[in-house]
Amino acid sequence: MNKLKAVCVYCGSNFNGDLQLRKAIKQLADVLVREEIKLVYGGGSVGVMGILANDILNAGGLVTGVIPQFLMDKEVGHKGLTEMILTENMHQRKQKMADLSDGFVILPGGFGTLEEFFEVLTWLQLGLHHKPIGVLNVDGFYDPLFAQMEMMVRSKFLKPANRDLVFNETDAEILIDKMDHFSAVPDEVWFKERNLI
Numbered sequence: 417m418n419k420l421k422a423v424c425v426y427c428g429s430n431f432n433g434d435l436q437l438r439k440a441i442k443q444l445a446d447v448l449v450r451e452e453i454k455l456v457y458g459g460g461s462v463g464v465m466g467i468l469a470n471d472i473l474n475a476g477g478l479v480t481g482v483i484p485q486f487l488m489d490k491e492v493g494h495k496g497l498t499e500m501i502l503t504e505n506m507h508q509r510k511q512k513m514a515d516l517s518d519g520f521v522i523l524p525g526g527f528g529t530l531e532e533f534f535e536v537l538t539w540l541q542l543g544l545h546h547k548p549i550g551v552l553n554v555d556g557f558y559d560p561l562f563a564q565m566e567m568m569v570r571s572k573f574l575k576p577a578n579r580d581l582v583f584n585e586t587d588a589e590i591l592i593d594k595m596d597h598f599s600a601v602p603d604e605v606w607f608k609e610r611n612l613i
Contacts, residue, residue, distance in 0.1 A: 424517035428525035444588040445471035459483030548598035550583040
């Protein structure tokens, strides 16, 4: 178990004005700053990501943004971060964010948030990293997604051990604490059955 020093947060570039979500963002920001955990995120100034970055900066925390040049050119990049890293494309952006982070937190978002979540979750299942992944499940937002994971287990497309690799919590403090004590044990049976290890 290693103390988290930097956490990558995947979240929406929109904000729907929901008060429960706003409260959850503030709680996560407060926990990260108190625990001296740097935020790594997509570098945007708008939506959930912009609010989270501003909350952390306003509380004296550290924020690293990673953004491709084409988005910076559209003026959606945050101008006041501790550090901004420019990449050539989205693939480099995702790899850089993952490399800089000790764990991943998922807040409500859209297609991009889900795509990033499942990519790092698949990487964990494959043993390509051993970093914790936690969903901050605000007001049941991700309940249908976890129900889908249960369907995958029942249908034998997903091992229970691999479904259990991701934390599902409604409280940021509990989530970060669990991530701090995470030990990855993906089920590699499907590798062995196919002589892949």
